[in-house]
Amino acid sequence: MDAQKNIYAVIEEVQKAVIGKQELLKIMMTAILASGHILIDDIPGVGKTTIAVAFAKALGLQHKRIQFTPDVLPSDLTGFSMYDKESRTFRYQEGAAMTQLLLADEINRASPKTQSALLEVMQEGRISVDGITHPVPSPFIVIATQNPFGSSGTQELPESQVDRFMIRITVGYPTAGEEFLILKDQSERSLDDVHAAADPTLLLSLQKKVSFVHMDDSLYRYMVSVAQLSRKRKDIRLGISPRGAMAWCRMTQAWALLQGRDYALPDDMRHVAAASLGHRIWPVSTLTEESAEHIVMLLLDSVPAPSLTEV
Structure with a gap:
């Protein structure tokens, strides 16, 4: 490619x-x-x-x-x-x-x-x-x-x-x-x-190509579920904003393009999640950045990820 x-x-x-x-x-x-x-x-x-x-x-x-x-x-x-x-x-x-x-x-x-x-x-x-x-x-x-x-x-x-x-x-x-x-x-x-x-x-031109990377509906639903969950947890003061979810989506598409694909996979979402979401989650208690990233991973694991057959 x-x-x-x-x-x-x-x-x-x-x-x-x-x-x-x-x-x-x-x-x-x-x-x-x-x-x-x-x-x-x-x-x-x-x-x-x-x-x-x-x-x-x-x-x-x-x-x-x-x-x-x-x-x-x-x-x-x-x-x-x-x-x-x-x-x-x-x-x-x-x-x-x-x-x-x-x-x-x-x-x-x-x-x-x-x-x-x-x-x-x-x-x-x-x-x-x-x-x-x-x-x-x-x-x-x-x-x-x-x-x-x-x-x-x-x-x-x-x-x-x-x-x-x-x-x-x-x-x-x-x-x-x-x-x-x-x-x-x-x-x-x-x-x-x-x-x-x-x-x-x-x-x-490359930035424009990112917009055409295919995202299956199952990936969108997974992102929405993670974002919604982040706003409901009692240990999170400020959850993922809609702008944050949009950034995560765009990063997923860009990572797929970097991998040489014109379609995104569940692994793409997970790979860019910490960098995209770690600074958008504000825990109730004062924690380190590593802890915020750890919470992101917990959120991802709390929602069933789409399977490759769904994508």
């Missing part, structure tokens, strides 16, 4: 700058194919920024990076109107969000107002400044990073904002073998080695 070949060509380019983490890269690529935004939640120094920039280069996308601090203003993202003396008119000065792939570093260090401005652009796909609407380039992807809540200078993102991200993932520490290669090859591996294996037109 040509689509699968094109997808893996991008992943192979990213791997020129990233050692290991193949499963993580596949999940991120799946979210990009699903036209979603990505939140990477992890400690400093594990390669979050390197992975994001490598994807931008491998996809052949125009990209910008903004380092969030408390003094970053919404206009730094959205842009602003500037008076031009020569033409005696106001002209629009683009902000960081006017790009195809935006790397938003340490989003939870920004003020709530700036965070809201970013989330609005992610949701609407356009920017309004002084009553004039400016559409963002297409495709438009945000890869945001944040340090764990509790780190110096951070503040937790509200549930409504976290829900806007299609997936939330962690990079994690490398294995001993991977860390050995990182130390040994640090002078040989560079983002300069990553070349474009795609372009915006190809990516838009």
Whole structure:
């Protein structure tokens, strides 16, 4: 399947700058194919920024990076109107969000107002400044990073904002073998080695193909049952939203395409469930992210999965 070949060509380019983490890269690529935004939640120094920039280069996308601090203003993202003396008119000065792939570093260090401005652009796909609407380039992807809540200078993102991200993932520490290669090859591996294996037109074409991946009604019914169950359990304060269920569905279709199929299987749903749903479930008690993912797995196991004969 040509689509699968094109997808893996991008992943192979990213791997020129990233050692290991193949499963993580596949999940991120799946979210990009699903036209979603990505939140990477992890400690400093594990390669979050390197992975994001490598994807931008491998996809052949125009990209910008903004380092969030408390003094970053919404206009730094959205842009602003500037008076031009020569033409005696106001002209629009683009902000960081006017790009195809935006790397938003340490989003939870920004003020709530700036965070809201970013989330609005992610949701609407356009920017309004002084009553004039400016559409963002297409495709438009945000890869945001944040340090764990509790780190110096951070503040937790509200549930409504976290829900806007299609997936939330962690990079994690490398294995001993991977860390050995990182130390040994640090002078040989560079983002300069990553070349474009795609372009915006190809990516838009792949994203369109995701929509045509067949989902049997039994898969939809299973997703609805899991979402409904998450809203009824007493140990869950906030269950899976309809937007969350839609994201899970889209991720399932994209994962099937990555596997070289034009139809989805029950295993596809299960494979992307933790990344798609883990940040959309808020337990009553304060638990770790691993516990939230564990609850997702419990929900999946509580509902009879469709059999291959049904699909």
